[in-house]
Amino acid sequence: MISHVSHGEVLETNRMIDEYNLDVRTITMGIDLLSCADANLDRFAARVYDKITQKAEHLVRVGDEISRQFGVPIVNKRIAVTPVALAAAGCHGSSFVAVAESLDRAAKEVGVNFIGGFSAMVHKGCTKSDEVLIDSIAPALSQTERVCASVNVATSRNGINMDAVVKMGGIIKEMAELTRDQSSLACAKFVVFCNAVEDNPFMAGAFHGIGERECVINVGVSGPGVVKKALEEVRGGDFETLCETIKRTAFKITRVGQLVAQEASARLNVPFGIIDLSLAPTPERGDSVAEILCEMGLEYPGAPGTTAAVALLNDNIKKGGIMASSYVGGLSGAFIPVSEDRGMIEAVRAGALTLEKLEAMTCVCSVGLDMIAVPGDTPAEAVSGIIADEMAIGMINNKTTAVRIIPVVGCDVGDTVEFGGLLGYAPIMAVNSFGCEGFVNRGGRIPAPVHSFRN
Amino acid sequence: MKAVITMTGKDRIGVIGKVCTYLAEHRINILDISQTVIGGEYLNMAMIVDLAASDLAFDAIAAGLDELGQEICYVIRIQHEEIFKSMHRV
Numbered sequence: 001m002i003s004h005v006s007h008g009e010v011l012e013t014n015r016m017i018d019e020y021n022l023d024v025r026t027i028t029m030g031i032d033l034l035s036c037a038d039a040n041l042d043r044f045a046a047r048v049y050d051k052i053t054q055k056a057e058h059l060v061r062v063g064d065e066i067s068r069q070f071g072v073p074i075v076n077k078r079i080a081v082t083p084v085a086l087a088a089a090g091c092h093g094s095s096f097v098a099v100a101e102s103l104d105r106a107a108k109e110v111g112v113n114f115i116g117g118f119s120a121m122v123h124k125g126c127t128k129s130d131e132v133l134i135d136s137i138a139p140a141l142s143q144t145e146r147v148c149a150s151v152n153v154a155t156s157r158n159g160i161n162m163d164a165v166v167k168m169g170g171i172i173k174e175m176a177e178l179t180r181d182q183s184s185l186a187c188a189k190f191v192v193f194c195n196a197v198e199d200n201p202f203m204a205g206a207f208h209g210i211g212e213r214e215c216v217i218n219v220g221v222s223g224p225g226v227v228k229k230a231l232e233e234v235r236g237g238d239f240e241t242l243c244e245t246i247k248r249t250a251f252k253i254t255r256v257g258q259l260v261a262q263e264a265s266a267r268l269n270v271p272f273g274i275i276d277l278s279l280a281p282t283p284e285r286g287d288s289v290a291e292i293l294c295e296m297g298l299e300y301p302g303a304p305g306t307t308a309a310v311a312l313l314n315d316n317i318k319k320g321g322i323m324a325s326s327y328v329g330g331l332s333g334a335f336i337p338v339s340e341d342r343g344m345i346e347a348v349r350a351g352a353l354t355l356e357k358l359e360a361m362t363c364v365c366s367v368g369l370d371m372i373a374v375p376g377d378t379p380a381e382a383v384s385g386i387i388a389d390e391m392a393i394g395m396i397n398n399k400t401t402a403v404r405i406i407p408v409v410g411c412d413v414g415d416t417v418e419f420g421g422l423l424g425y426a427p428i429m430a431v432n433s434f435g436c437e438g439f440v441n442r443g444g445r446i447p448a449p450v451h452s453f454r455n
Numbered sequence: 456m457k458a459v460i461t462m463t464g465k466d467r468i469g470v471i472g473k474v475c476t477y478l479a480e481h482r483i484n485i486l487d488i489s490q491t492v493i494g495g496e497y498l499n500m501a502m503i504v505d506l507a508a509s510d511l512a513f514d515a516i517a518a519g520l521d522e523l524g525q526e527i528c529y530v531i532r533i534q535h536e537e538i539f540k541s542m543h544r545v
Contacts, residue, residue, distance in 0.1 A: 005540060006489075009539050010539055011499065012543075013539050014461060065514075069514075070534055070537070255541045255542045256538060258541065
């Protein structure tokens with residue numbers, strides 16, 4: 001049988017890969033840890049190590065093999081585990097740092113660059129285990145290299161746990177101090193969530209949700225450079241043309257992710273979970289969501305009209321991607337991190353993009369305030385206030401929102417901080433200096449919003 | 456299994472012949488071949504091949520083509536056909 005792949009299609013695909021940075025951003029293996037339960041913490045940590053190294057033994061090799069054979073880069077291979085606060089709930093002990101160390105060793109052994117799931121779900125309140133985990137986050141992320149942590153403090157169904165929000169502000173400040181010699185790097189591995197999703201393959205917020213099976217393969221696609229290039233070709237077109245072009249491009253990008261996910265699932269003999277059809281930027285030129293916004297006609301992200309531009313981008317990525325995959329999940333949409341996106345960094349430097357405008361953009365992007373560097377002397381209460389605002393957006397709008405903020409010790413507005421690698425670099429952004437202590441410290445929970453009562 | 460081989464570089468007499476000889480030596484069947492010469496100077500060739508009868512595994516073929524490419528100053532690449540099909544077909 002003669003194949004129907006045309007020369008033009010071959011050229012188009014390879015140009016996307018070679019010139020516009022099309023890649024599969026991550027193959028993330030989700031691994032259940034509930035079966036490792038043990039009253040003895042050391043024994044639990046050992047079981048965790050054994051299970052992860054056994055399940056993910058071939059993950060990196062298979063990822064590299066698929067990448068070679070299909071000719072598409074697969075940038076990251078990662079692992080997400082059951083929130084440790086749940087899996088370790090039966091352990092006696094006052095710290096889970098040993099578990100984080102065990103996760104870190106396992107990640108290094110199998111060769112993945114991040115492992116997520118040092119996490120707790122506390123949107124209504126903390127169990128004893130949640131408290132131990134939360135108290136362990138700062139030392140754990142300071143002492144380990146590859147472990148990522150997250151805490152879900154709010155949901156649309158339950159409201160916002162403000163006691164936890166206040167605690168998060170303190171933890172972020174503590175971590176910043178503990179890793180002051182590395183530009184407060186530990187904070188870049190920690191996310192606070194509203195409506196956290198259970199199958200997100202992207203770090204730092206990935207964890208293996210309790211509704212998930214024993215082991216699963218989730219794939220995160222990317223390709224902002226491909227979308228930007230496609231939009232260049234319809235420059236000046238109306239909104240219908242703009243949206244159609246984004247949809248068509250998202251479809252093609254997602255098909256590559258679907259293929260890689262199916263191959264990885266078959267070769268590893270692990271069920272396929274979901275494709276997260278996100279536009280995830282990197283600090284590389286030509287791999288930027290901000291550059292897409294500029295191509296749409298904005299001088300810089302942050303200019304009036306930016307929120308509308310992000311909204312249509314996010315919506316059309318979803319529309320185009322959904323038909324390209326049998327199971328779509330995760331966060332799916334446009335990420336707007338600052339430090340990981342060259343165009344966003346330039347917009348901050350130009351004075352076009354402020355924290356307040358970014359907050360508005362998070363109402364319509366796929367996640368939230370991501371990789372924001374702020375002055376090291378930002379008070380813990382202000383960090384909590386920023387988190388509370390972002391959680392409120394997620395709660396009221398039934399969307400996932402998150403905060404990954406880095407108060408960089410010793411740095412002030414005008415400085416630039418370097419995190420290295422995929423985490424990029426960021427100019428320090430100004431934080432509104434007026435106080436919110438009297439508000440955030442009231443104690444208790446913000447009750448569930450009225451639209452949560454759907455039964 | 457079917458795969459797509461692409462080669463790009465400055466057009467010269469005999470370069471496709473060298474690739475075809477390599478493929479014949481390793482019992483790789485060419486199903487379809489297409490080329491364009493951009494600006495009368497740069498060759499861009501794509502061929503669809505069947506690896507079913509080959510004496511080599513995919514990775515070995517990829518390494519062999521890469522080596523040949525370096526010899527003749529071309530970028531030669533082999534990829535599973537499926538990536539192109541899945542991207543462009545519903």
